[in-house]
Amino acid sequence: MSDSDGTGADVFRGIRVADFAWVGVGPNATMQMAFHGAEVIRVESSHRPDTFRSGGPRPQGDGSLDASAYFAKFNRGKRSVAINLAHPRGAEVAKRLVATADIVTESFAPGFMQRIGLNYDAVRAIKPDVIMCSMSMEGQTGPHAGYRGFGLTLQATAGITGVTGWPDRPPVGTGVAYTDWVATHVGIIGILAALDHRRRTGEGQYIDLSQFEASTLVLDAGVIDAANTSRVQGPLGNRDLQYAPHGVYPCADDHTGGDRWIAIAVTDDDQWRRLALLMDRQDWLESEALCDASGRLEQQDDLDAGLARWTSEQTVAEVENLLQAVGIPAHRASTVRDAHDDPQLGHRNHWWQSKHPVIGAMSYESPAWRLSETPPPMPRRSPLLGEDSEYVYRELCGYSESEFQQLIIDGVVE
C-alpha cells in the first residue's frame, strides 16, 4: 500500500448523510462513507437511544449512553445530533436537517417516517435530488412489512440458521447478528450506485432494502435449487457437498485455556495425496477409491475418524504448520483472542485504535479492503450522544442562538 496523501478523506467530501438508522446495518453502511469524508450525522435521542448505546462492553460500572464500545464500533467518524422526534417540533428540526442532506438513511419499522412526515415523498418535496434508503427487516411492503426482529432472529427467516448445525441435531445459527454483516454491504453498494447515478443524471431516488431479501445472497445456490427442483439443502455439520475430507478436528491441549480445533479442507486430489503422505497413511495412498473426491465423500466417516486421531495428538499450531507447509488448506478455529492477536490481521493493521473520553483506548475493526491510492485517514472517535447538536441546529438548520436555547428548554434537543 502506498502512503496516504490524504485524498482518501476526499472521496465523499461535500456529501452529507442524515442518518436516522440505528443498531447494526445502517450505521455500519454509513460509517464506511464517513471514513472517506462524508459528513454523517446520526439523528439520536436519549428518549429512544440506539440499542447499542445500552449494550456492552463498557468500562466497569459505567451505565451511561456514551460508554458502549459496541456503539463506538459502528459510529466512528460521525457526528451526533439530539432530536426528540416524539416531540411535536422534533420533526420540524429533522426536516431542516434533511433539506441539507444528500442521503437520508433510516431503519425504523415501516410507517414511522411517514408518521413524522419524513417518508420519501415528503423528503423529496424538501430536497428533490435526495437519495433515501430504508433498511427494514423485510422491506416496506408486503404482509410481513411490519414484522419485528433483529439480526439474531432474522438470520432464521433468511435461511442461514437452517443450514447451520449438525444433521442429527437442531440447527444452531451463527450466534451473532449475522445478517447485519450481509445487508450492510448490499446497502453500501446500493446507496453508492444511486449516488453515482445522481452524479451523472442529477436524479435522486428511494431504496427499499429488505434485510431478509439481501441476506439470501449468501445462500449460494440453495434458494435457486429449491425454486427449480424438489431438493432442499439442509445442514451438513462441517462437511461439504464437493470436498472430503472437510472438517474441524480436535487438537491437543496447548494450555491456552480452552479447547483447540483445526479446520482442514482437502479441495483437490493432489492435496489428498500430500495429506496421506504427511500422515504416513500408506493405506490411504494405495486406495484407488480414495483417489478422487467422490470416493472420499463415500468414506468420510473413516477419514474424519483417522484425521481426528492424528490431529488430537498434536497442538493446533503444530498441525497448522505441518499442513500449510505442504499447501493443504488448514487453519486453527480462531477464538476471539486468536483473531485479536492474529499476525496476518496485525500485518494489515486491521484493528484500528481509537481513543474515546468515556470508553478509553480501544481498537475496532477496519474495512476488509485496502485501497492503494485513497486509503482513509484514521477516523475520528464515535460521537457522544448529541455532541454536535449546537453545530447541527445552528449552522445546518439555521436556528438562531435564542431559538436553539428555546428548543433545549422545550425538550427537543435531547
Add this chain to the structure above:
Amino acid sequence: MGGSRNLIGMTAALSPYRAIDLTAEIGGLATMVLAGLGVDVIRVEPPHGHPSRRRGPMLRDDGESSLYWAQMNAGKRSIVLDLDDETDRESLRRLCETADFLFESDAPGAMAVRGLGYDDLRERAPQLIYVSITPFGQSGPKSRWAASDLIGHVSGGLSSLVGDPDRAPLRPSVEQAYNITALNAGSAAMIALHARHTSGSGQHVDVSMQAAMANTLGNARLYYEMDGIITQRAGGARAFADRATRIIYPSADGYVAFVRVPASMLRLHRWMSADGADPQFDAEWWSSIAIAGDKLPSEAEIRELESEIEAFFAARGSQDLYESGQHHGVMICPVNTMQDIVDSPQLAAREFFQQVDDPALGRLTVPGAPLKMSATPWQSRPAPTLGQHTEEILAATAKNGDADHV
C-alpha cells in the same frame, strides 16, 4: 466510459460501466450484484469453461446444468480467452482498456507472472479499478497460505461462536465466507469508483476474506479486549460475553427463533393467554430483567420460563407461530428452510422471485432484487453459456480501440 444499456425500459444505476470478472467462487457474488445494478460484467472463461459450471446443484442429472453457475453468474456475459496464450492475454489487456473494474482472485503475484498484474495494466488502463480478492490479502505472513471457504470462516474467528459446546466449532453449510467477502469487494469497488470521480484514476483494491469474517464477530472481540472474556459457542443461543441466551426452540414442524428480551415478555404473555395457554410466568418481573448486566435471573428461573415457552411453541407450526406471534408484537421468526423461502408470502407479495429464460437451462425461477431502487431498478437476467459473447466482445474492442462498449 461509453453508453448505457437499456434493457427493461429504465436504465439501471451502473449501466455506463464495465467489469472484467476473472474470479473463482470467492468473487462471483461481487460481480453478480454489480450486473444486477447494470454493470456490463464480462466473465472471462478458459476454453474448457469456468470450473463452477461443473459444480452442483444441477438442474438435471447431467453434470452440466449447474444451478450454482446460474445463480452466481446471472446477468454476466461470457468470453473465452486462454490466458496461457499470449495472444489471448493481449486481448484481455485490450479489453481492460475499455473497462472500469477488473475482479480477480488468483494467489498474490500470480496475475503479475502472466503480465496481468495491477502494475502491468495501470499504464495502459489508468482508469481501471483493479480488485484483488484473496483469503488473507496481498501481503503478510499468511498471504500464501492454502485456503477455502472453511478456512476463511475459521480464520476470522466466527466458528468459535458457532456450534454446540460438546462438538466442533461449525461453519454454515453454504459458502458464506466467500459470499460475504465478495459483498465486501463490491462495497470497496463502489468506493473506488467514487474516488475515481475526484482523482480521475483507478487503483488497486486488496480485499481479505479473513478480515471480512473478522468483522462479523459482533461484540465478542470487544469483550476480549476490554474484559479479557473469550466468548464461546453456545449451541442455539446467543453467547453474550460469559452468558448465553437461548434462541432456538422446537415447533410442531421445525424450529423457531425467539430471544427472551425484556420488551417481548408482556406481549409474549398476552399472546400465550390469547392463544389458549395459561402462562404462569410473571411477565412484569421478566420485563424488568435484563439479559446481561447485574440483575440476572437464576438458571432455575430461566429453565422454568423456557419450559413453559417450549410447551407452547412445540404445539404449533413454525409459520403459524410467526404469524400469530408477530401479530402480538413478539419478535419471533421461523427457522426457514430453503423451501420456506421459496414459499414465503412476503417474498411473493414483493415479487422477489423472477422468471428468466436461461439459454442453457430453459425457463428458471430465480431470486431477484436484493434491494429495490425506485429510479434504477435491479435487472434479473440469465447467466451466459460458455463463450456466448466472445465474438461480439472481440469485434467491438477491435473496432473501437479506445472506449465504447458493445
